[in-house]
Amino acid sequence: MESIEIDHNLKELTQHRTVVLPIACYETRVNQNVLGYIPLHWHDELQFVFIKKGEATFQLNGENVVVREGDGLFINSGILHMAEERNQSDCTYICLNVSPHFVLSQELYTRYVAPYIQATNLSCFHVDANVSWGKSVLDAIEQINQSIQQKAPYYEMDITIQLTVIWKNIIMNGFPLKYDQTAMLKGQRLKQMINWIHLHYSEKIMLDDIARAGQLSRSECCRYFKRILKTTPLSYVMDYRIQKSLSLLQQADSNVTEVAYQVGFNSTSYFIERFRNMMNRTPLAYKKLKMDEGY
Incomplete structure (x- = not known):
C-alpha cells in the first residue's frame, strides 16, 4: 500500500526531486x-x-x-x-x-x-x-x-x-491574475489551525483551542473548515486521529485500546466506531490484515 508522508503542517515530506533535478x-x-x-x-x-x-x-x-x-x-x-x-x-x-x-x-x-x-x-x-x-x-x-x-x-x-x-x-491560456490579501490571510489561518491540530491531536481538544490557533471566533473557525475542508473542526480532529492510528496498529505489540488512547480517544468503543466508518473495517481487522501482509 502506498502512503504520502506529511508533517504536522500538512506539508508533504516526499522528496520531489531526482538526484540531479528539482x-x-x-x-x-x-x-x-x-x-x-x-x-x-x-x-x-x-x-x-x-x-x-x-x-x-x-x-x-x-x-x-x-x-x-x-x-x-x-x-x-x-x-x-x-x-x-x-x-x-x-x-x-x-x-x-x-x-x-x-x-x-x-x-x-x-x-x-x-x-x-x-x-x-x-x-x-x-x-x-x-x-x-x-x-x-x-x-x-x-x-x-x-x-x-x-x-x-x-x-x-x-x-x-x-x-x-x-x-x-x-x-x-489562463486568465487575469488577482491578489486578494483577505484570501491569503484565510489560507494562512487555516494552515495555522491544522498545524495546531497536528501538534496536539493526542491531547484533549476543544473548539475554542482550534479557533484560538487561527485567531478566529468559534463560529468563524467552523465556517473556515466547512467552506474549505467540507467538515467540522472536531470531525477533522477525529479523522486525523484515525489516520495517525494506522501506523500504530501495524506494530506487532500494540492493542486497540492502547492505540485509541495514544491518538487522543478517551473511549475505545468510540474509536472503533469512527475507525469502522472511515476504514470500512474494525481496528482489529485492520491490524490482522496488516500482520498477514507482513508475513
Whole structure:
C-alpha cells in the first residue's frame, strides 16, 4: 500500500526531486494509498496531473474539481489539496512535481513564474485534452515521465524543454491574475489551525483551542473548515486521529485500546466506531490484515 508522508503542517515530506533535478514524476494509483484516497496535504512544488485511467475528484481550497481519463490538472504551489477516485474507476495518474524555480531560468522567473504562484485566483487549472494547448501540456507530461524512466543521453535538457512547453501553455491560456490579501490571510489561518491540530491531536481538544490557533471566533473557525475542508473542526480532529492510528496498529505489540488512547480517544468503543466508518473495517481487522501482509 502506498502512503504520502506529511508533517504536522500538512506539508508533504516526499522528496520531489531526482538526484540531479528539482523534479519528480511518478504514477499514483489512488486506491492503493493506505487510506484509499490521497489525504489533505500541500507542497511548495507546482503539480501537474495527467489521468491515465479512471477519474478522480480533487478538493482544492474548498472547490471540487472532477478530472476524467485523458485530462489533467495543474495545482499551484502551497495549495491544500486531496484526491479520491470516482465510481470505483481504479484511477491512476501521472504526477509531475516541479520546483517553481526550475520551470524557467532565474532571469525569467520574476516575470513569468512568481506572479502566477502568488495569485490568489489560481489554485488550480483544468487541462482539457480536447483543446490543442491542453493536449500539448499532457503530451509534455508524458514525455517527461518517459525521459525520467529511460534516462537517455541529455534527458535533463529534454525535460527542461518540455517544462517550458507546459508552462507557456498554462500562462498563455489562463486568465487575469488577482491578489486578494483577505484570501491569503484565510489560507494562512487555516494552515495555522491544522498545524495546531497536528501538534496536539493526542491531547484533549476543544473548539475554542482550534479557533484560538487561527485567531478566529468559534463560529468563524467552523465556517473556515466547512467552506474549505467540507467538515467540522472536531470531525477533522477525529479523522486525523484515525489516520495517525494506522501506523500504530501495524506494530506487532500494540492493542486497540492502547492505540485509541495514544491518538487522543478517551473511549475505545468510540474509536472503533469512527475507525469502522472511515476504514470500512474494525481496528482489529485492520491490524490482522496488516500482520498477514507482513508475513
